[in-house]
Amino acid sequence: MNFASDNWAGASSKVSAALAAMGQGFSPAYGADEHSNRVKNWFSEIFECETRVFFVATGTAANSLSLAAMAKPGGLVLCHAHSHIQMDECGAPEFLSGGQKLLPIPGAHGKLSADAVGAVLDRYDPANVHGGRPVGLSLTQASEAGTIYALDDIRALSAEAHKRGLKVHMDGARFANALATLNVSPADMTWRQGVDVLSFGGTKNGCWCAEAIVFFDLDLAEGFEFVRKRSGQLFSKSAFVAAQFEAYFEHGHWLDNAVHANQSATRLAQAIETSGGARLVHPVEANEIFAIWPKGLTAHLKAAGANFYLWEAPDALPGEGPGADEDMVRLVTSFATRPSDVARFMDALNQYRA
Template sequence: MAPSPQQFASDNYAGICPEAWSAMARANDGSCVAYGEDEWTSEAADAFRQLFAIDCDVFFVFNGTAANSLALASLCQSFHSVICAASAHVETDECGAPEFFSNGSKLLVAPPGTSKLTPEMIRALATSRSDIHFPKARVVTITQPTETGLVYSLDEIRAIAALCRELELKLHMDGARFAHACASLGCAPAEMTWQAGVDVLCFGGTKNGMAVGEAVIFFDRTLAADFDYRCKQAGQLASKMRFLSAPWIGLLQTGAWLRNAEHGNACAARLAEAVGAIEGVELLFPVEANSVFIRAPEPVLAELRARGWRFYTFIGGGARFMFAWDAEPQRVEQLVADIRAAARLHVAVA
């Protein structure tokens, strides 16, 4: 099948980046022990330990839904609850997976519209009830960057972590696009995670250039007790594990993990900059990572669709564009040009 023109509806539309691909190719040479007892897997885990500068426990699972749900389930019991933002992927786009894996943990969701949690919101949710008729808060999950493309600053994370310690809550980070946050802040992975007080991180591989796979990283290794059994029981142990782990070697050892993210962020920044200069179109959120949410009149969006663009839309006239490692600069420019043209055609001059 001939590929269609590149779309920016999702960073899941991208394929496998060259570094991940060639690592898979290398790993495909000959026979190899299964279920993660192989050298590729231990080397990949070591690469994470080096990246995070800590002796953490690393597990490789198939996708982000499972990574988040398994991590959260390991931090709480079914009668506990998990605090999250209104836009959190665990709440909006995982079809009840956190509730399923945990056998019933409730998500306590911050007010509509929130995508970044604050200590105030967390305190309000965690302390709103203290009777046994309502699940006891035990975990806070933040998405870094958020589903709306915002990046928590190190200080924001530290403040949340401090509150978590005060309230005896664990802190989980959904890092489906963790690399993009690192690229955005220009900080070391350690600074944004365990040094800031994060207990468990789900580090996304799929949106970072892999075919499949996420890493669950326990900085507090006591929390990882029997997590390997948990993965196995939940259908998240790959038999030919090398194909889940070797791509990480390719990404981490070559620096592609960060370059890929920087490229996505740069494309988003380019679009954001251009949109800022187009009348009748505006950004819904500051652009801090690899996604751009624009507000535009429906005729503008229709025009974009007519010109062949695919994108997710939101109530009130929003469109989302996301940029992966493979975003072609000229295709980004084409999008800019089409938005400009659509706006010119359909935005009434006051």
């Protein structure tokens, strides 16, 4: 019962087959192969606009280099206080942007509001050099709390940023999960709402190692090939990344994977919520579940073979935080989550109640 992370899951059978096939023969290096060119064109088709696409190895690289593209001396990037770039990227966004500073903002259930962003921006006078200057806003879709921004929310946040001259970045490590929940087009969830650059994640949703930076604002991509090379993120065997994306996109495989992960999370969440001894911390809108339950239940589930993470309660928990005899936990489902594992977990919950 593996619910620790969607990074624990391997590659899907279709992606694995594509990688194996790519291992035969030869392809031009550094993105000059036909597979890389085909995938880059495919991104433009999927997003219904001209894009510039750059493959990178990790989500941290995708986020950090996206923010580096909008960097200016004294630059500040606004983000959620519990965003991945703020909490889990070891200073890479600052390092790779030449010292650009992150400006964390709190928000319920992992999401920012346009009002909160506007209130922070009101404190900065463009003529005052001492405090730095806001240059970007980063949103996470789906959020680190497993929640999802509605299209109106993305539009309002982007409008607040753009009217102040900021660029908008979307961390889409779980982009497909959010898209599957909203049931809208990729274009509707990004550039049509004002997103300028997207970190497009494939690794958590069935790829082995496939992340992409997708520019909708083409001016931001000017000279970016040098930024990527300087950071050590230019694949010599780029065709192997492209092959993953080919399998990922073909016949909607990426969305099928996300739907399965989301549905598995919904089943788990319903079981947890009705168990009587546990409560959900955030709405379950994608493939992450955050819950608070007795420490005894943690031990019971671990003994039954369940893998999940104990989680540090955020500073501003929307509801009541964990008590002395309780744990806060995170469970994550994936494309590889087996219905039998969900059923076993539910049985273990019922056994604890009994």
